[in-house]
Amino acid sequence: MTSRASGSTCGDCVFFGERTGIVRTKNVCERPGEGLRTIEKDAAACDFYQVSPRASFGLGTARAAAPAERLARPASGWQILCDTHCHTLFSRHAYSTLEENVRAAAAQGMELLGVTDHYSSMLYAQQTVQDWQYFLNLWAWPRRWQGVRLLRGCEADIVDLDGNIFGHDIFFDEAINGSKYHRPHNLKKMAFAQCDYVIASVHNKDFTEGASREQITRMYLRVLEDPKVLILGHVGRTGLDFDMDTVLGTVKERGKLIEVNESSLIEQKREGSYDRCRQIVSRCAELGVSISFGSDAHIASLVGHHEAVDALLDEVHFPQELVACRDAETFTGVVESAIGPMAE
Ligand SMILES: [Zn+2]
Ligand SMILES: [Zn+2]
Numbered sequence: 001m002t003s004r005a006s007g008s009t010c011g012d013c014v015f016f017g018e019r020t021g022i023v024r025t026k027n028v029c030e031r032p033g034e035g036l037r038t039i040e041k042d043a044a045a046c047d048f049y050q051v052s053p054r055a056s057f058g059l060g061t062a063r064a065a066a067p068a069e070r071l072a073r074p075a076s077g078w079q080i081l082c083d084t085h086c087h088t089l090f091s092r093h094a095y096s097t098l099e100e101n102v103r104a105a106a107a108q109g110m111e112l113l114g115v116t117d118h119y120s121s122m123l124y125a126q127q128t129v130q131d132w133q134y135f136l137n138l139w140a141w142p143r144r145w146q147g148v149r150l151l152r153g154c155e156a157d158i159v160d161l162d163g164n165i166f167g168h169d170i171f172f173d174e175a176i177n178g179s180k181y182h183r184p185h186n187l188k189k190m191a192f193a194q195c196d197y198v199i200a201s202v203h204n205k206d207f208t209e210g211a212s213r214e215q216i217t218r219m220y221l222r223v224l225e226d227p228k229v230l231i232l233g234h235v236g237r238t239g240l241d242f243d244m245d246t247v248l249g250t251v252k253e254r255g256k257l258i259e260v261n262e263s264s265l266i267e268q269k270r271e272g273s274y275d276r277c278r279q280i281v282s283r284c285a286e287l288g289v290s291i292s293f294g295s296d297a298h299i300a301s302l303v304g305h306h307e308a309v310d311a312l313l314d315e316v317h318f319p320q321e322l323v324a325c326r327d328a329e330t331f332t333g334v335v336e337s338a339i340g341p342m343a344e
Contacts, residue, residue: 078306078310078313078320078323079326079327080293080306080310080323081111081112081327082110082111082112082113082293082326082327082331083105083108083112083293083294083297083303083306083325084151084153084197084292084293084325085114085116085233085259085293085295085297086113086114086115086294086297086298086302087115087116087155087296087297087298090117090118091298092122093122094298094299095298095299096297096299097300098115098141101115101300101303102145103300104297104301104303104304105148106147106148108305110303111149112149112150112151112325112328112331113149113151113303114151114197115151115152116153116154116155116199116294117134118157118203119135119154119157119191119198120155120156120166120203121159122157122203122204127167127170127187129172129174129175129185129187130176132187132190132191135194135195136190139343143344149328151196151332152194152196153195153196153197153199154191154195154198154199155198155199155200155233156192156199156200157200157201157204158200158223159207160207161216161219162219163219163220163221163225163226165200165223165226167187167188167191168186168188170186170187171186171187194343195228196335196339196342196343197335197339198228198229198230199230199233199294200223200226200229200232200233201232201238202240205240208240213241213242213243214243216242219242220235220242220247221246221247221250224247224250224251224254224256227339227340228339230256230257230334231256231257231294232247232256232258232259233259233294234263234264234294234296235247235280236264236268236276236277236279236281237261237267237277239273239276248284248287249287249289251289252287252289254338255334257290257324257334258280258284258289258290258291259294260281260292260293260294260309260312260313261294261295261309262294262296262297262302262305262307262309263298265311265312269308277312278312278315281313281316281318282316284318285316285319289322290323290324290334291322291323291324292324292325292331293309293325
């Protein structure tokens with residue numbers, strides 16, 4: 001069902017203005033896949049505005065999206081029903097709870113939400129098992145909440161040119177209650193154990209300074225060998241130069257995914273470095289490499305929003321069959337074939 005935003009017009013369009021930043025000036029709107037258009041105060045709200053659930057802006061009551069009630073998508077929009085990348089308060093520079101993200105995903109009509117907090121040295125100056133216990137209790141999450149399939153994940157930092165992941169060299173001797181372990185426990189192993197899948201990203205590029213294209217390529221290939229890594233996160237935004245065909249070819253071979261990241265696109269459009277993302281996505285289309293969608297939301301109001309991703313996919317005429325997030329069944333199928341069966 002589609003609730004009409006009665007009385008509200010594109011002139012004060014909250015949807016594009018505040019939420020995605022795609023409105024360039026107050027009265028100019030860029031619809032996904034279209035050019036800029038001037039919006040008058042009395043212009044009728046566009047279909048994109050009309051389908052945006054006010055609930056997700058905190059302006060109404062969020063409700064679970066039972067299949068029949070799922071919000072209608074505009075005909076030109078992409079069928080993306082899984083958001084595989086978002087952050088909760090645990091990430092420290094994010095602002096919503098797990099439940100708020102789930103409710104927002106439901107209100108956006110998502111079938112599946114993957115919650116992937118940062119697993120990174122960004123979080124704490126010193127590493128203790130107490131600080132990382134969040135990842136030791138993921139099994140407590142319901143598998144279905146508010147009608148949304150909930151997946152457990154993390155966004156893990158790549159920390160060196162060998163493709164090692166944060167925590168690979170950190171061990172704890174004690175459990176969270178201070179009792180001694182019989183043998184040291186590895187942080188990375190502990191953090192990944194309950195994750196259904198992992199997104200691997202580079203956030204601090206210092207270690208790549210002076211690295212050759214071959215070294216960066218090798219780094220990504222090594223990362224893809226990790227059995228829990230399913231997705232290379234925002235490789236376009238990271239901006240490291242690598243041999244695209246080699247890395248994308250390996251992603252495809254292993255049945256893994258390249259992320260198309262909504263936050264990156266918005267940021268890159270602003271900074272004018274959008275071409276790198278477009279190049280990568282175009283090459284995925286040519287080589288038959290599947291992509292995942294991640295809002296990379298750091299606040300619930302952005303969960304499940306993919307307007308900028310839609311525009312990019314339109315632009316490169318991306319094949320729908322390579323969109324692994326088109327529905328929950330497809331995405332969970334990819335997780336299980338690349339990583340293995342998910343825990344109950
Ligand atoms: Zn973050
Ligand atoms: Zn990231």
